[in-house]
Amino acid sequence: MNDLPDPAALGRLAAHAVVAEAKGFDHVDTWVFDLDNTLYPASAGLFSLIDAKMTAFIAGRYGIDGLSARALQKYYYRTYGTTLRGLMTEDALDPHAFLAFVHDIDHSLLTPAPDLAAAIARLPGRRFVLTNGSRRHAENVAGKLGLLELFDDVFDIAASSFVPKPDQSAYQTFLDLHGVEPRRAAMFEDLSKNLVAPHALGMRTVLVTPKPGEPDLGERLTAADDDRGGPHVDHVTDDLTGFLSALALVAAD
Incomplete structure:
Protein backbone atom coordinates (compact mmCIF):
# COMPACT_ATOMS: atom_id res chain seq x y z
CA MET A 1 0.00 0.00 0.00
CA ASN A 2 1.27 3.47 -0.89
CA ASP A 3 1.07 5.62 2.24
CA LEU A 4 2.61 8.70 0.67
CA PRO A 5 0.43 11.84 0.94
CA ASP A 6 -1.38 12.98 -2.17
CA PRO A 7 0.93 15.61 -3.78
CA ALA A 8 -2.04 17.69 -4.93
CA ALA A 9 -3.49 17.74 -1.41
CA LEU A 10 -0.11 18.75 0.02
CA GLY A 11 0.12 21.52 -2.55
CA ARG A 12 -3.29 22.87 -1.58
CA LEU A 13 -2.40 22.74 2.10
CA ALA A 14 0.86 24.58 1.48
CA ALA A 15 -0.97 27.27 -0.49
CA HIS A 16 -3.49 27.69 2.34
CA ALA A 17 -0.65 27.94 4.85
CA VAL A 18 1.06 30.73 2.91
CA VAL A 19 -2.16 32.74 2.79
CA ALA A 20 -2.99 32.03 6.42
CA GLU A 21 0.42 33.23 7.57
CA ALA A 22 0.28 36.32 5.38
CA LYS A 23 -3.15 37.25 6.74
CA SER A 43 -24.57 21.88 -1.66
CA ALA A 44 -25.70 19.53 1.13
CA GLY A 45 -29.14 21.06 0.66
CA LEU A 46 -30.03 21.29 4.34
CA PHE A 47 -30.76 25.01 4.25
CA SER A 48 -33.12 24.42 1.34
CA LEU A 49 -35.28 22.41 3.74
CA ILE A 50 -35.25 25.27 6.25
CA ASP A 51 -36.00 27.77 3.50
CA ALA A 52 -39.01 25.72 2.34
CA LYS A 53 -40.27 25.49 5.93
CA MET A 54 -40.09 29.28 6.28
CA THR A 55 -42.19 29.66 3.14
CA ALA A 56 -44.70 27.11 4.44
CA PHE A 57 -44.91 28.89 7.81
CA ILE A 58 -45.73 32.21 6.16
CA ALA A 59 -48.23 30.62 3.79
CA GLY A 60 -50.03 29.01 6.72
CA ARG A 61 -49.93 32.09 8.91
CA TYR A 62 -51.43 34.40 6.30
CA GLY A 63 -53.46 31.93 4.26
CA ILE A 64 -51.65 32.76 1.02
CA ASP A 65 -50.23 30.66 -1.80
CA GLY A 66 -46.63 29.49 -1.94
CA LEU A 67 -45.42 32.05 -4.47
CA SER A 68 -46.85 34.94 -2.48
CA ALA A 69 -45.46 33.50 0.75
CA ARG A 70 -42.00 33.18 -0.73
CA ALA A 71 -42.06 36.75 -2.03
CA LEU A 72 -43.04 38.00 1.43
CA GLN A 73 -40.37 35.83 3.04
CA LYS A 74 -37.64 37.29 0.86
CA TYR A 75 -38.93 40.81 1.42
CA TYR A 76 -38.52 40.27 5.15
CA TYR A 77 -35.05 38.83 4.62
CA ARG A 78 -33.85 41.72 2.47
CA THR A 79 -35.40 44.38 4.69
CA TYR A 80 -34.66 43.05 8.18
CA GLY A 81 -31.70 40.71 7.76
CA THR A 82 -33.71 37.58 8.54
CA THR A 83 -37.24 36.40 7.82
CA LEU A 84 -37.81 35.99 11.55
CA ARG A 85 -36.86 39.58 12.34
CA GLY A 86 -39.31 40.79 9.70
CA LEU A 87 -42.13 38.72 11.16
CA MET A 88 -41.35 39.93 14.66
CA THR A 89 -41.17 43.57 13.59
CA GLU A 90 -44.22 43.70 11.35
CA ASP A 91 -46.43 41.05 12.92
CA ALA A 92 -45.32 40.68 16.57
CA LEU A 93 -44.57 37.00 15.95
CA ASP A 94 -43.57 34.66 18.79
CA PRO A 95 -40.06 33.71 17.62
CA HIS A 96 -39.98 30.40 19.49
CA ALA A 97 -42.89 28.97 17.50
CA PHE A 98 -41.27 29.98 14.23
CA LEU A 99 -37.87 28.52 15.11
CA ALA A 100 -39.37 25.26 16.30
CA PHE A 101 -41.29 24.89 13.03
CA VAL A 102 -38.58 25.81 10.53
CA HIS A 103 -35.86 23.72 12.23
CA ASP A 104 -38.00 20.60 12.43
CA ILE A 105 -36.20 19.00 9.50
CA ASP A 106 -34.51 15.77 8.47
Whole structure:
Protein backbone atom coordinates (compact mmCIF):
# COMPACT_ATOMS: atom_id res chain seq x y z
CA MET A 1 0.00 0.00 0.00
CA ASN A 2 1.27 3.47 -0.89
CA ASP A 3 1.07 5.62 2.24
CA LEU A 4 2.61 8.70 0.67
CA PRO A 5 0.43 11.84 0.94
CA ASP A 6 -1.38 12.98 -2.17
CA PRO A 7 0.93 15.61 -3.78
CA ALA A 8 -2.04 17.69 -4.93
CA ALA A 9 -3.49 17.74 -1.41
CA LEU A 10 -0.11 18.75 0.02
CA GLY A 11 0.12 21.52 -2.55
CA ARG A 12 -3.29 22.87 -1.58
CA LEU A 13 -2.40 22.74 2.10
CA ALA A 14 0.86 24.58 1.48
CA ALA A 15 -0.97 27.27 -0.49
CA HIS A 16 -3.49 27.69 2.34
CA ALA A 17 -0.65 27.94 4.85
CA VAL A 18 1.06 30.73 2.91
CA VAL A 19 -2.16 32.74 2.79
CA ALA A 20 -2.99 32.03 6.42
CA GLU A 21 0.42 33.23 7.57
CA ALA A 22 0.28 36.32 5.38
CA LYS A 23 -3.15 37.25 6.74
CA GLY A 24 -1.85 37.19 10.31
CA PHE A 25 -3.85 34.57 12.19
CA ASP A 26 -1.03 33.96 14.63
CA HIS A 27 -2.63 36.33 17.15
CA VAL A 28 -6.04 34.62 17.07
CA ASP A 29 -7.16 32.72 20.17
CA THR A 30 -10.93 32.71 19.57
CA TRP A 31 -12.50 31.04 16.54
CA VAL A 32 -16.10 31.89 15.67
CA PHE A 33 -18.11 29.98 13.08
CA ASP A 34 -21.43 30.59 11.43
CA LEU A 35 -23.45 27.38 11.21
CA ASP A 36 -25.59 26.87 8.12
CA ASN A 37 -23.71 26.67 4.81
CA THR A 38 -20.43 27.28 6.65
CA LEU A 39 -19.74 24.23 8.82
CA TYR A 40 -21.41 22.15 6.11
CA PRO A 41 -21.48 23.01 2.39
CA ALA A 42 -24.49 24.72 0.88
CA SER A 43 -24.57 21.88 -1.66
CA ALA A 44 -25.70 19.53 1.13
CA GLY A 45 -29.14 21.06 0.66
CA LEU A 46 -30.03 21.29 4.34
CA PHE A 47 -30.76 25.01 4.25
CA SER A 48 -33.12 24.42 1.34
CA LEU A 49 -35.28 22.41 3.74
CA ILE A 50 -35.25 25.27 6.25
CA ASP A 51 -36.00 27.77 3.50
CA ALA A 52 -39.01 25.72 2.34
CA LYS A 53 -40.27 25.49 5.93
CA MET A 54 -40.09 29.28 6.28
CA THR A 55 -42.19 29.66 3.14
CA ALA A 56 -44.70 27.11 4.44
CA PHE A 57 -44.91 28.89 7.81
CA ILE A 58 -45.73 32.21 6.16
CA ALA A 59 -48.23 30.62 3.79
CA GLY A 60 -50.03 29.01 6.72
CA ARG A 61 -49.93 32.09 8.91
CA TYR A 62 -51.43 34.40 6.30
CA GLY A 63 -53.46 31.93 4.26
CA ILE A 64 -51.65 32.76 1.02
CA ASP A 65 -50.23 30.66 -1.80
CA GLY A 66 -46.63 29.49 -1.94
CA LEU A 67 -45.42 32.05 -4.47
CA SER A 68 -46.85 34.94 -2.48
CA ALA A 69 -45.46 33.50 0.75
CA ARG A 70 -42.00 33.18 -0.73
CA ALA A 71 -42.06 36.75 -2.03
CA LEU A 72 -43.04 38.00 1.43
CA GLN A 73 -40.37 35.83 3.04
CA LYS A 74 -37.64 37.29 0.86
CA TYR A 75 -38.93 40.81 1.42
CA TYR A 76 -38.52 40.27 5.15
CA TYR A 77 -35.05 38.83 4.62
CA ARG A 78 -33.85 41.72 2.47
CA THR A 79 -35.40 44.38 4.69
CA TYR A 80 -34.66 43.05 8.18
CA GLY A 81 -31.70 40.71 7.76
CA THR A 82 -33.71 37.58 8.54
CA THR A 83 -37.24 36.40 7.82
CA LEU A 84 -37.81 35.99 11.55
CA ARG A 85 -36.86 39.58 12.34
CA GLY A 86 -39.31 40.79 9.70
CA LEU A 87 -42.13 38.72 11.16
CA MET A 88 -41.35 39.93 14.66
CA THR A 89 -41.17 43.57 13.59
CA GLU A 90 -44.22 43.70 11.35
CA ASP A 91 -46.43 41.05 12.92
CA ALA A 92 -45.32 40.68 16.57
CA LEU A 93 -44.57 37.00 15.95
CA ASP A 94 -43.57 34.66 18.79
CA PRO A 95 -40.06 33.71 17.62
CA HIS A 96 -39.98 30.40 19.49
CA ALA A 97 -42.89 28.97 17.50
CA PHE A 98 -41.27 29.98 14.23
CA LEU A 99 -37.87 28.52 15.11
CA ALA A 100 -39.37 25.26 16.30
CA PHE A 101 -41.29 24.89 13.03
CA VAL A 102 -38.58 25.81 10.53
CA HIS A 103 -35.86 23.72 12.23
CA ASP A 104 -38.00 20.60 12.43
CA ILE A 105 -36.20 19.00 9.50
CA ASP A 106 -34.51 15.77 8.47
CA HIS A 107 -30.79 16.03 9.22
CA SER A 108 -29.92 12.86 7.32
CA LEU A 109 -28.55 15.00 4.48
CA LEU A 110 -25.54 15.62 6.73
CA THR A 111 -22.79 13.10 7.36
CA PRO A 112 -19.93 13.18 9.87
CA ALA A 113 -16.99 15.38 8.87
CA PRO A 114 -13.97 13.80 10.63
CA ASP A 115 -11.37 15.81 8.69
CA LEU A 116 -13.11 19.07 9.57
CA ALA A 117 -13.42 17.94 13.19
CA ALA A 118 -9.69 17.19 13.33
CA ALA A 119 -8.86 20.60 11.84
CA ILE A 120 -11.09 22.46 14.31
CA ALA A 121 -9.72 20.44 17.23
CA ARG A 122 -6.19 21.61 16.40
CA LEU A 123 -7.07 25.30 16.53
CA PRO A 124 -5.55 26.94 19.61
CA GLY A 125 -7.89 28.67 22.05
CA ARG A 126 -11.67 28.82 22.28
CA ARG A 127 -14.19 27.94 19.58
CA PHE A 128 -17.80 29.10 19.22
CA VAL A 129 -20.79 28.83 16.92
CA LEU A 130 -22.56 32.14 16.23
CA THR A 131 -25.81 31.56 14.38
CA ASN A 132 -29.07 33.28 13.46
CA GLY A 133 -30.73 29.92 14.09
CA SER A 134 -31.71 28.27 17.37
CA ARG A 135 -29.43 26.49 19.83
CA ARG A 136 -31.34 23.26 19.27
CA HIS A 137 -30.77 23.47 15.52
CA ALA A 138 -27.09 24.26 15.98
CA GLU A 139 -26.64 21.35 18.36
CA ASN A 140 -28.45 19.00 15.98
CA VAL A 141 -26.30 20.07 13.02
CA ALA A 142 -22.98 20.14 14.88
CA GLY A 143 -23.80 16.81 16.49
CA LYS A 144 -24.57 15.20 13.14
CA LEU A 145 -21.27 16.51 11.76
CA GLY A 146 -19.37 15.22 14.78
CA LEU A 147 -18.32 18.73 15.84
CA LEU A 148 -20.50 19.61 18.82
CA GLU A 149 -18.04 18.68 21.55
CA LEU A 150 -15.37 20.86 19.96
CA PHE A 151 -17.19 24.12 20.69
CA ASP A 152 -17.12 26.00 23.98
CA ASP A 153 -20.65 27.30 23.39
CA VAL A 154 -23.36 28.07 20.87
CA PHE A 155 -24.49 31.70 20.64
CA ASP A 156 -27.90 31.55 19.00
CA ILE A 157 -30.52 34.09 17.96
CA ALA A 158 -32.19 33.97 21.39
CA ALA A 159 -28.89 34.86 23.09
CA SER A 160 -28.81 38.09 21.07
CA SER A 161 -32.41 38.93 22.07
CA PHE A 162 -33.44 37.97 18.53
CA VAL A 163 -31.32 40.71 16.94
CA PRO A 164 -29.72 38.90 13.98
CA LYS A 165 -26.51 39.17 12.07
CA PRO A 166 -25.54 41.39 10.27
CA ASP A 167 -26.55 43.89 13.01
CA GLN A 168 -23.36 44.87 14.84
CA SER A 169 -25.09 44.66 18.21
CA ALA A 170 -25.51 40.89 17.76
CA TYR A 171 -21.75 40.47 17.52
CA GLN A 172 -21.11 42.90 20.35
CA THR A 173 -23.47 40.99 22.63
CA PHE A 174 -21.59 37.79 21.81
CA LEU A 175 -18.21 39.40 22.47
CA ASP A 176 -19.36 40.85 25.79
CA LEU A 177 -21.02 37.63 26.96
CA HIS A 178 -17.95 35.50 26.39
CA GLY A 179 -15.28 38.09 27.14
CA VAL A 180 -13.85 37.91 23.63
CA GLU A 181 -11.27 40.46 22.52
CA PRO A 182 -12.31 41.05 18.89
CA ARG A 183 -8.78 41.76 17.70
CA ARG A 184 -7.82 38.26 18.83
CA ALA A 185 -10.77 36.57 17.13
CA ALA A 186 -11.60 35.25 13.67
CA MET A 187 -15.04 34.92 12.07
CA PHE A 188 -15.99 32.37 9.39
CA GLU A 189 -19.15 33.07 7.38
CA ASP A 190 -20.82 32.14 4.10
CA LEU A 191 -22.44 35.58 3.64
CA SER A 192 -20.24 38.54 2.90
CA LYS A 193 -22.64 41.05 4.46
CA ASN A 194 -22.33 39.19 7.78
CA LEU A 195 -18.59 39.94 7.85
CA VAL A 196 -18.89 43.74 7.68
CA ALA A 197 -19.55 44.21 11.40
CA PRO A 198 -16.97 41.65 12.64
CA HIS A 199 -14.31 43.32 10.51
CA ALA A 200 -15.27 46.76 11.81
CA LEU A 201 -14.95 45.41 15.34
CA GLY A 202 -11.44 44.19 14.58
CA MET A 203 -11.99 40.49 13.92
CA ARG A 204 -10.16 38.60 11.18
CA THR A 205 -12.76 37.57 8.58
CA VAL A 206 -13.03 34.56 6.26
CA LEU A 207 -15.76 34.12 3.64
CA VAL A 208 -16.61 30.47 2.97
CA THR A 209 -17.94 29.87 -0.54
CA PRO A 210 -19.13 26.86 -2.55
CA LYS A 211 -16.50 24.96 -4.49
CA PRO A 212 -16.42 25.63 -8.27
CA GLY A 213 -19.21 23.73 -9.95
CA GLU A 214 -21.09 22.99 -6.73
CA PRO A 215 -24.74 24.08 -6.54
CA ASP A 216 -25.18 27.06 -4.26
CA LEU A 217 -28.29 26.37 -2.21
CA GLY A 218 -27.59 28.99 0.42
CA GLU A 219 -29.09 32.35 1.35
CA ARG A 220 -27.43 34.56 -1.25
CA LEU A 221 -30.06 36.81 -2.82
CA THR A 222 -28.17 39.93 -3.86
CA ALA A 223 -24.72 40.97 -5.03
CA ALA A 224 -24.05 42.22 -1.49
CA ASP A 225 -24.63 38.72 -0.13
CA ASP A 226 -21.99 37.29 -2.45
CA ASP A 227 -19.45 40.12 -2.54
CA ARG A 228 -16.14 38.30 -2.37
CA GLY A 229 -14.05 41.45 -2.36
CA GLY A 230 -13.98 44.56 -0.28
CA PRO A 231 -11.96 45.47 2.78
CA HIS A 232 -14.28 43.60 5.16
CA VAL A 233 -13.29 40.21 3.68
CA ASP A 234 -9.75 39.24 4.69
CA HIS A 235 -9.81 35.90 2.94
CA VAL A 236 -12.07 33.75 0.76
CA THR A 237 -11.94 29.96 0.79
CA ASP A 238 -13.98 27.18 -0.79
CA ASP A 239 -12.18 24.61 1.38
CA LEU A 240 -12.85 25.25 5.07
CA THR A 241 -11.21 22.02 6.17
CA GLY A 242 -8.03 22.73 4.22
CA PHE A 243 -7.90 26.32 5.37
CA LEU A 244 -8.31 25.40 9.03
CA SER A 245 -5.71 22.65 8.70
CA ALA A 246 -3.29 25.23 7.38
CA LEU A 247 -4.10 27.61 10.24
CA ALA A 248 -3.30 24.84 12.71
CA LEU A 249 0.03 24.24 11.00
CA VAL A 250 0.91 27.93 11.12
CA ALA A 251 -0.11 28.13 14.79
CA ALA A 252 2.09 25.15 15.62
CA ASP A 253 5.23 26.77 14.13
